[in-house]
Amino acid sequence: MVVEFIDDHRARFGVEPICRVLTQHGCKIAPSTYYAARARTPSARTVSDAVVWEHIEAVQADRAKGRGVAGYRKMWHLLKRDGVDVARCTVARLMREHGMQGVVRGRKKVITTQPDETASRPADLVGRNFTAAAPNRLWIVDFTYVPTWSGMVFTAFVTDVFSRRIVGWRTHHRMPTELPLDALEMALWVRGRAGHHVDGLIHHSDAGRQYTAIRYHQRLCEAGALASIGSVGDSYDNAMAESVIGLYKTECIKLDGPFKTVDEVELATLMWVDWYNTGRLHSAIGYCWRRSTRSSAVNSPPTVEPRSQRCLMARTRCGNWTSPSSRPPRAARGGSQDAGTGTRSMSIPGMSHPPGTSTTRSPRSSSPWLTTRPCSVTRWPMPARSMRSLVRCCPWSRS
Structure with a gap:
């Protein structure tokens, strides 16, 4: 903190006068001490903290992970999920030093x-x-x-x-x-x-x-x-x-x-x-x-x-x-090829679908997820607009 203070004012007053005034007011520091601190290479902890803090900032800013609301406990688990090996106390210390905290209800x-x-x-x-x-x-x-x-x-x-x-x-x-x-x-x-x-x-x-x-x-x-x-x-x-x-x-x-x-x-x-x-x-x-x-x-x-x-x-x-x-083979899962649209209609055992919907998958698609597309909506438990958005966007509605 003292070194940073001298860095901020050295261009106006100089290093020696600042050190002399600080020493007179009880904060003893010699000019040689300041120059030695400036020439010293960063410690391993300082370098490690800088790397970890970059990961913390990235996770907290990610809307799919920290979402800006994660505290140090969830942040520690999120970092472990991303492969960052760090102690929980280190995460808490860095978040406290930089003024980052989880939201409070x-x-x-x-x-x-x-x-x-x-x-x-x-x-x-x-x-x-x-x-x-x-x-x-x-x-x-x-x-x-x-x-x-x-x-x-x-x-x-x-x-x-x-x-x-x-x-x-x-x-x-x-x-x-x-x-x-x-x-x-x-x-x-x-x-x-x-x-x-x-x-x-x-x-x-x-x-x-x-x-x-x-x-x-x-x-x-x-x-x-x-x-x-x-x-x-x-x-x-x-x-x-x-x-x-x-x-x-x-x-x-x-x-x-x-x-x-x-x-x-x-x-x-x-x-x-x-x-x-x-x-x-x-x-x-x-x-x-x-x-x-x-x-x-x-x-x-x-x-x-x-x-x-x-x-x-x-x-x-x-x-x-x-x-x-x-998974069962494609033939066991059933389905038929539509020559006109180039899609394959799938029927999965044990999975039911609401009236007026069809499950299709492109033959070139490698994803095991199926895309549910409502064809005609008669009466849903909620408005058709919200239900269509829900079926397209939310994988949790499939389980």
Whole structure:
């Protein structure tokens, strides 16, 4: 720090006068000490810190990795995923020295939970134990507000507790029963499209009137799910859903806002949900990441953290990756060649598709992913525009 101070003022006062004045005021430094410090080569730690800091800045600025919200713990795991071998304390020290830190969630200002005192509420089947042994055993739901220039917007989420995957969401300019009901319909459609059954699923929510409505309860009964509602005015009974809302506010709304219309909020939410389900690290499942649509992630399995059984379990939760050698041959998968369009229509056993959609793949394409293209839309669980964007952009909707 003293050497830098002398560098800043030596052109005006000279080195010797500055050292003399500093020594008179209790900061003893000789001109020879200054020149020796300037001639000294950087230490190995200084060189290493400069290289690590370049990696930290690159990861934090990457919208698919740090997204500008990662703290030192997630930054350390992100660097390890990229092959940068560095101690966690070093990452914390460098981020502290350069004033970089993860974002901190704020407080809620708008009350969205408005209970209906006349409606009957199911019992709390969760008891603040937000764990599940397999997918589709426990879903937690909640919705929140987003201020825009054109008014207040509301977003509802449906999250699978086992994999921390957002399986359904909906954005609307009001918060009627249709808001969480559309998110639930999307979650059921996504799981049904993948061939999953939700019989016996526990659906946990707060005591808001939207979740105690008759239509909402009837839809849960039709799907074979069990309703579970926490107590009134106690956020701890739905703490995990509140955590998802807090992450949404911190990592999407505050980062990408302010927003003008509900369409801008919907697009930003779509991009955040895709990153949340495919690229974000989740500490609850061993800092594992899910597969993405990039070719490097499709053609190779995700790396498992050494000496971590939780991460091995989470890898099964996050994608069920299968090697190309374990896939059935093309003839066994079925399909027919269309001479007119040059595409091959594929039918995969165990994978269902909604009415009016077709799955095609170009014969020259080497990617194992199929492209789903809606042909005619009759009635989706959400608007056709949002559903088409979701099917094209989000690989998490395929599992």
